[in-house]
Amino acid sequence: AQKVTQAQTEISVVEKEDVTLDCVYETRDTTYYLFWYKQPPSGELVFLIRRNSFDEQNEISGRYSWNFQKSTSSFNFTITASQVVDSAVYFCALRPPSDSWGKLQFGAGTQVVVTP
């Protein structure tokens, strides 16, 4: 069975602080895809990153960075120098290749609140 756990329900920070969101997953598949999505108050899901399980290279994109540790089944996400516009719910998701239709298993989400 697939499972994605985002233990942090809400994180509140002051602008310019760094924020790290935790994501731990469970899967029996040896290959899979991991995703992070952002859902601002408007409701639309915004794709942030996709990572193949074969690719453990960590990535930095602007103020965003991701730390994929296959050994600990974690795919954490960091926002550096947070801004008010980063306030949103962030979802981690798992897509096992065993599902040919590409269904996503979402975590519960972490609400990030950035105050000025």
Added chain:
Amino acid sequence: GAVVSQHPSWVICKSGTSVKIECRSLDFQATTMFWYRQFPKQSLMLMATSNEGSKATYEQGVEKDKFLINHASLTLSTLTVTSAHPEDSSFYICSAARRSYEQYFGPGTRLTVT
């Protein structure tokens, strides 16, 4: 590219009526579309998977007779909530898959049943 639209963006209907929500992939063909429901402060819950030209596959616990899904073409899927009740009030989100690992989400439809 890879834009998915939903219509309407919000709808209010009376209890007992039916509501149709459209999901369109605007600039690509989507062989598979997904429908999710999201209650306030909760995660997305997959309701069903639809493939063009075939019957939708519903997740356990989702009433197929209540949530009718029609994937009429490679760019259009519709979700009809039949005989809606207040407990059906939710945020409905569709997504369209261009390739097996590329899934694009629509902006969502907020349904309120009074």
